[in-house]
Amino acid sequence: xxxxxxxxxxxPGAAGPAPRGAAAVVATRLLALGxxxxxxxKRNKTALYVALLMPVLMVWAMHSATAxxxxxxxxxxxxxxxxxxxxxxxxxxxxxxxxxxAFVARREELVLKRLRTSEAGDAEILAGSALPAVGVxxxxxxxxxxxxxxxxxxxxPARPDLLIAGFVLGVVLFVALAAVTATGARTAESAQLLSTxxxxxxxxxxxxxxxxxxxxxxxADICELLPMTPVVELMRGxxxxxxxxxxxxxxxxxALAWVVIAVFAVRKWFRWESRR
Amino acid sequence: MDFGENVIDVTGxxxxxxxxxxxxxxxxxxxxISFRVGRxxxxxxxxxxxxGKTSTVELIxxxxxxxxxxxxxxxHDPYGERRAVRPRIGxxxxxxxxxxxxxxxxTVRMWAGCTSGARxxxxxLELVGLADRRTVRVKQLSGGERxxxxxxxxxxxxxxxxxxxxxTTGLDPEARHATWHLVRELRxxxxxxxxxxxxxxxxxxxxxxxxxxxxxxxxxxxxxxxVIAAHPARIRFTLPEGWYVGDLPPLAELGVDSYEQxxxxxxxxxxxxxxxxxxxxxxxxDKDVELDGLDPRTASLEEAFLSIAGRAA
Numbered sequence: 001x002x003x004x005x006x007x008x009x010x011x012p013g014a015a016g017p018a019p020r021g022a023a024a025v026v027a028t029r030l031l032a033l034g035x036x037x038x039x040x041x042k043r044n045k046t047a048l049y050v051a052l053l054m055p056v057l058m059v060w061a062m063h064s065a066t067a068x069x070x071x072x073x074x075x076x077x078x079x080x081x082x083x084x085x086x087x088x089x090x091x092x093x094x095x096x097x098x099x100x101x102a103f104v105a106r107r108e109e110l111v112l113k114r115l116r117t118s119e120a121g122d123a124e125i126l127a128g129s130a131l132p133a134v135g136v137x138x139x140x141x142x143x144x145x146x147x148x149x150x151x152x153x154x155x156x157p158a159r160p161d162l163l164i165a166g167f168v169l170g171v172v173l174f175v176a177l178a179a180v181t182a183t184g185a186r187t188a189e190s191a192q193l194l195s196t197x198x199x200x201x202x203x204x205x206x207x208x209x210x211x212x213x214x215x216x217x218x219x220a221d222i223c224e225l226l227p228m229t230p231v232v233e234l235m236r237g238x239x240x241x242x243x244x245x246x247x248x249x250x251x252x253x254x255a256l257a258w259v260v261i262a263v264f265a266v267r268k269w270f271r272w273e274s275r276r
Numbered sequence: 277m278d279f280g281e282n283v284i285d286v287t288g289x290x291x292x293x294x295x296x297x298x299x300x301x302x303x304x305x306x307x308x309i310s311f312r313v314g315r316x317x318x319x320x321x322x323x324x325x326x327x328g329k330t331s332t333v334e335l336i337x338x339x340x341x342x343x344x345x346x347x348x349x350x351x352h353d354p355y356g357e358r359r360a361v362r363p364r365i366g367x368x369x370x371x372x373x374x375x376x377x378x379x380x381x382x383t384v385r386m387w388a389g390c391t392s393g394a395r396x397x398x399x400x401l402e403l404v405g406l407a408d409r410r411t412v413r414v415k416q417l418s419g420g421e422r423x424x425x426x427x428x429x430x431x432x433x434x435x436x437x438x439x440x441x442x443x444t445t446g447l448d449p450e451a452r453h454a455t456w457h458l459v460r461e462l463r464x465x466x467x468x469x470x471x472x473x474x475x476x477x478x479x480x481x482x483x484x485x486x487x488x489x490x491x492x493x494x495x496x497x498x499x500x501x502x503v504i505a506a507h508p509a510r511i512r513f514t515l516p517e518g519w520y521v522g523d524l525p526p527l528a529e530l531g532v533d534s535y536e537q538x539x540x541x542x543x544x545x546x547x548x549x550x551x552x553x554x555x556x557x558x559x560x561x562d563k564d565v566e567l568d569g570l571d572p573r574t575a576s577l578e579e580a581f582l583s584i585a586g587r588a589a
Binding site: 035115 | 337
């Protein structure tokens with residue numbers, strides 16, 4: 001064992017070839033955390049299958065049910081309804097359920113506590129750990145759009161800006177909600193259980209399996225306020241070009257409100273340390 | 277020794293667990309602690325399990341906000357000004373947190389990405405003697421290897437201030453001595469170290485100054501010599517039936533400062549162990565008295581520690 005000599009330069013960044021900007025430093029940290037988490041996801045077969053296969057399986061399972069609905073009021077074909085609803089499945093399985101388990105696992109291994117002694121900030125630790133899940137979700141959404149347009153005779157996205165806005169808001173919201181869910185769970189398994197209510201509620205009430213326009217008006221009005229609803233509506237509307245300005249603003253506002261609530265809840269209640 | 281500038285400055289520190297505001301519920305683990313650590317100094321917090329060492333160190337590392345008092349590390353509040361403090365400190369927690377499924381090298385690489393001016397992975401592993409374990413998963417490491425991995429991460433950014441919470445727990449004697457050697461080298465290169473330990477030998481080997489914690493308070497502190505001097509040597513024995521303390525020669529003549537009696541058991545405290553012991557033994561021979569369980573102990577850190585910990589029990 002030996003200690004190497006400390007260099008002449010001691011200031012931050014002095015050791016590197018050139019001083020780096022703050023954004024580059026943050027990006028380096030996020031990538032380092034994301035890379036480690038990706039390796040862990042690769043080695044956790046159950047979590048990997050849930051993230052990769054569940055969205056596909058659910059779309060396939062739901063497609064025939066959706067086709068039986070009276071979709072006339074929605075102005076969508078069965079393919080359009082189920083493929084755009086699949087965005088919801090992607091966010092629920094690849095992001096929400098996957099990460100609520102991962103956050104609990106890292107907390108119970110005391111990894112989060114250890115990381116909090118590093119230079120990474122709290123938000124960076126959660127965001128970096130979420131990167132692989134977000135990457136998987138992004139890839140799945142791209143596949144959906146390409147497959148939908150190429151083979152299922154869906155149109156090319158009409159408002160890609162809204163599609164992307166919906167995705168970004170959805171990702172931020174469901175990463176934060178995964179952290180909130182993780183706060184209440186003691187093990188990765190109980191996190192799966194705790195994530196189920198929001199998962200089922202979103203599938204049933206947020207236009208993922210059943211488009212809102214098929215529902216009675218009062219139910220649809222309430223369901224519009226669920227966290228997943230504005231995300232799915234923005235992505236669906238962005239693709240199919242069916243959103244008016246009034247609806248767009250409404251969904252953006254609802255989604256933003258949920259993001260604010262979820263981020264506030266994480267900042268206030270997230271537990272970084274095991275209770276052991 | 278004068279270490280000049282204070283690198284760690286702790287004043288009136290308190291930490292309470294449990295519901296805030298309710299004085300009856302919860303538990304105060306740190307009760308009004310103050311100390312300073314100068315640049316380049318190695319300061320050891322000693323104490324039994326549950327004395328409040330880790331609770332104290334976590335506040336200084338900035339992992340939690342104190343419920344009272346102030347902490348300054350390198351002139352900053354480590355909790356509120358995390359960004360300013362973190363790049364200059366290295367931390368080894370009491371229990372390392374590493375994902376079980378990552379390899380040693382992957383763990384260090386992840387940490388290096390979060391550390392400005394990080395040492396190369398190979399160099400960090402070389403430092404702690406884990407170079408040949410780089411492809412092993414963390415879950416397969418022994419407890420001692422895990423401690424060394426933790427140390428490698430703490431040293432990754434060449435920190436100015438190093439926090440080591442029980443760094444050699446679970447290490448075999450060889451690895452323990454290697455770690456001591458490394459810590460001494462770091463200290464010699466100017467690193468300030470705050471160490472907690474329940475191994476007295478470790479404190480004696482490494483520390484410039486120590487503080488002995490008990491029930492959330494600092495019960496004794498200073499250089500090793502000062503702490504030891506504050507706790508005089510002692511002589512224990514049991515007087516036979518029919519003999520009393522009053523039968524002993526005048527205690528002042530024996531050089532005894534004070535004494536304590538429990539049943540027939542006597543404990544004399546003295547700063548002149550040889551003189552007191554000689555006087556006592558000569559008296560016993562004169563009077564033909566058998567001093568059962570005669571047990572003289574010279575002043576040592578262990579004695580100081582035990583008298584503080586024993587007082588608590």
